[in-house]
Amino acid sequence: MDVRVLHADITTLQVDAIVNAANNSLLGGGGVDGAIHRAAGPELLAECRTLHGCPTGEAKITRGYALPARHVIHTVGPVWHGGQRNEDTLLAGCYRNSLQLAFDHELESIAFPSISTGVYRFPIERASRIALREVTAFLEAHPQMQVLFACFSEQDRAVYQAALTVSFQD
Ligand code: APR
Numbered sequence: 414m415d416v417r418v419l420h421a422d423i424t425t426l427q428v429d430a431i432v433n434a435a436n437n438s439l440l441g442g443g444g445v446d447g448a449i450h451r452a453a454g455p456e457l458l459a460e461c462r463t464l465h466g467c468p469t470g471e472a473k474i475t476r477g478y479a480l481p482a483r484h485v486i487h488t489v490g491p492v493w494h495g496g497q498r499n500e501d502t503l504l505a506g507c508y509r510n511s512l513q514l515a516f517d518h519e520l521e522s523i524a525f526p527s528i529s530t531g532v533y534r535f536p537i538e539r540a541s542r543i544a545l546r547e548v549t550a551f552l553e554a555h556p557q558m559q560v561l562f563a564c565f566s567e568q569d570r571a572v573y574q575a576a577l578t579v580s581f582q583d
Contacts, residue, residue: 414552415559416545418577420570423563424452427481429520430474431563432511434528435487439467445526445565454479461487470506472514484520486511490529493536501543504529508547516555524561527569537569541576549580 423431423445433449436442439461441450450457460475464487467473472488488511491503507528515523525544529535548560562577564570 414549414556416548416552416562416577417560418562418564418570418573420565420567421561421563422448422565423524423526424448424480426524426561426563428522428524428559428561429482430484430486430515430518430523431477431480431482432472432523432525432528433485433487434526434531434533435467435489437466437469437489439464439473439487439489442532444531449480449485452480453477453485457485470503470510472507472510474514474518482524484515484518486514486523488528490533490535493529493534496539500529500535501539504535504540504543505547508544509551512548512551512555512558512560516558521557522559522561524563526563526565527573530569537572538576541573542579544573545576545580 456478469489488507491500530537562573
């Protein structure tokens with residue numbers, strides 16, 4: 414099972430698809446969304462405009478334009494409201510639907526940021542366990558795929574690495 418956790422800027426990764434932690438409008442924002450749009454160039458926003466938004470927990474795909482990645486898979490994570498508003502299920506959907514979309518487009522390598530754990534304030538340890546559970550379950554059924562977690566800090570990398578280690582013990 415090919416899952417790796419990196420301390421990396423996701424916009425630099427030469428993979429089939431990088432995943433964007435977007436908002437429901439898909440019209441750009443700050444954080445990793447802003448970084449991806451800056452690196453991809455204005456054509457990304459132009460294509461996003463044709464998608465007419467994206468519901469929370471779902472995913473849509475575009476080309477990568479000036480990015481080294483061939484595609485961007487835009488997914489919208491839940492805003493954390495304390496855990497009683499279906500946040501866990503919605504976050505799991507972000508990973509599952511992004512992986513399914515990559516598989517449907519015959520993409521083999523996909524990189525995720527730490528979805529929802531920035532502006533959307535989802536607790537990162539809880540998010541990492543959900544992420545690794547969904548990714549390892551999907552890879553059991555699709556072993557040819559390669560998944561990278563591109564964590565933007567060493568601290569975040571350590572959290573996802575710990576979740577990866579636990580997921581292999583389960
Ligand atoms: N590469 C990888 N990870 C990054 C990068 C980058 N270049 N830039 C930021 N990150 C990390 C953050 O450090 C955080 O760990 O991405 C993670 C997700 O944080 P946000 O980008 O704030 O995303 P999220 O919490 O899902 O909030 C989404 O923020 O930018 C807006 O338009 C976006 O409204 C949406 C909201």
